[in-house]
Amino acid sequence: MQRNIIPLIDQRALQAVPAVPQTRIAATGLLADTRGRRVRDLRISVTDRCNFRCTYCMPKSVFDRDYPFLPRDALLSFEEIARAARLFVAHGVEKIRITGGEPLLRRNIERLIEMLARLGVELALTTNGALLPKKARALKDAGLHRVTVSLDSLNDATFRAMNDVDFPVASVLDGIAVATDAGLGPLKVNMVVKRGTNDRDIVAMARHFKGSGHIVRFIEFMDVGSSNGWRMDDVVPSAEVIERIRAEMPLEPIDRNYEGEVAQRWRHVDGSGEIGVISSVTRAFCSTCTRARLSTEGKLYTCLFASHGHDLRALLRGGRSDDELSAVIASIWQVREDRYSEIRTAETARQRKIEMSYIGG
Ligand code: SAM
Ligand code: SF4
Numbered sequence: 477m478q479r480n481i482i483p484l485i486d487q488r489a490l491q492a493v494p495a496v497p498q499t500r501i502a503a504t505g506l507l508a509d510t511r512g513r514r515v516r517d518l519r520i521s522v523t524d525r526c527n528f529r530c531t532y533c534m535p536k537s538v539f540d541r542d543y544p545f546l547p548r549d550a551l552l553s554f555e556e557i558a559r560a561a562r563l564f565v566a567h568g569v570e571k572i573r574i575t576g577g578e579p580l581l582r583r584n585i586e587r588l589i590e591m592l593a594r595l596g597v598e599l600a601l602t603t604n605g606a607l608l609p610k611k612a613r614a615l616k617d618a619g620l621h622r623v624t625v626s627l628d629s630l631n632d633a634t635f636r637a638m639n640d641v642d643f644p645v646a647s648v649l650d651g652i653a654v655a656t657d658a659g660l661g662p663l664k665v666n667m668v669v670k671r672g673t674n675d676r677d678i679v680a681m682a683r684h685f686k687g688s689g690h691i692v693r694f695i696e697f698m699d700v701g702s703s704n705g706w707r708m709d710d711v712v713p714s715a716e717v718i719e720r721i722r723a724e725m726p727l728e729p730i731d732r733n734y735e736g737e738v739a740q741r742w743r744h745v746d747g748s749g750e751i752g753v754i755s756s757v758t759r760a761f762c763s764t765c766t767r768a769r770l771s772t773e774g775k776l777y778t779c780l781f782a783s784h785g786h787d788l789r790a791l792l793r794g795g796r797s798d799d800e801l802s803a804v805i806a807s808i809w810q811v812r813e814d815r816y817s818e819i820r821t822a823e824t825a826r827q828r829k830i831e832m833s834y835i836g837g
């Protein structure tokens with residue numbers, strides 16, 4: 477397949493809102509980075525705020541009353557988000573995920589869902605589930621396809637300690653039930669596994685959701701951001717997660733649904749469903765990483781572990797045409813070389829990085 481070549485734009489000029497030359501826009505699916513990776517997924521963070529303080533993501537000691545969350549006018553408007561998303565879809569994006577922070581805290585989020593649903597690509601949202609009982613129906617009616625709910629333990633004391641706002645397991649389970657009834661299921665349930673904190677709950681989680689249709693995904697604790705005190709010793713390798721579950725319930729590996737899927741899939745041998753493991757630390761998947769991230773204030777990041785992003789908001793608000801914006805997006809993606817997880821060391825883990833709640837998980 478022949479790739480359209482798009483003229484590269486000087487990255488420094490992005491700051492100054494350049495006069496980007498009219499250029500040919502890459503046809504759907506043809507844009508690729510330096511390693512031949514397409515831009516297939518777009519994750520959009522709609523708020524950097526959250527009603528939880530998960531210790532591995534927004535520890536209270538850092539995200540306290542004085543934390544400088546973004547002011548309202550810094551946030552991309554729904555119109556700006558929808559416009560940017562449309563241009564990404566023209567470049568080959570097939571799946572959009574709304575995230576944050578806690579995306580259901582963004583006022584009238586269902587209005588954004590409605591706007592994005594018109595783009596005709598798969599539309600998903602990741603949430604801590606607290607507001608699902610209130611919002612699930614409106615989200616479904618607005619055109620949302622799927623919801624992923626984060627739930628780190630079924631043990632109430634452990635979960636309350638991990639979210640650090642004393643939020644009960646039962647309310648998240650209620651959110652999952654309401655979302656399922658609203659037609660947003662089957663769901664994916666994300667559990668970040670941290671050694672000594674919730675790893676004793678792995679098997680109970682797999683057992684609870686076995687046969688429910690929902691898919692639990694066990695995520696290795698990652699060194700995102702600079703405030704969660706990450707240590708390699710706290711990571712439970714996915715191989716160990718699988719072994720622990722397998723000791724109780726027979727599992728067998730199954731193929732990925734598509735190239736670039738981050739989770740490795742395993743099915744219960746008795747046919748009662750599947751689980752997934754996401755091994756960002758012990759088994760990097762950078763070579764097939766097709767994800768772009770749009771931060772709450774409109775910066776484009778090409779890696780979860782990036783230290784800087786590209787300011788699209790200045791262009792969106794600067795009177796640039798769709799062609800110009802599209803060319804800028806292409807120029808950024810075409811020079812992408814990211815492979816952080818492949819080259820992670822104790823040293824890189826300590827470097828300053830963007831917080832997950834800001835860039836979008
Ligand atoms: N607030 C929503 C939620 O919790 O689902 C959406 C945003 S959250 C940043 C997205 C996902 O990132 C969640 O599943 C969360 O568990 C995961 N996450 C956050 N910090 C992480 C870390 N240090 N390592 C691995 N996963 C993490
Ligand atoms: Fe909030 Fe989600 Fe981060 Fe927990 S993981 S603090 S719910 S953004």
Ligand code: SF4
Pocket residue numbers: 761762763765766767778779780781814815816817818
């Ligand atoms: Fe993609 Fe960066 Fe994660 Fe590698 S480290 S899989 S490039 S987001």
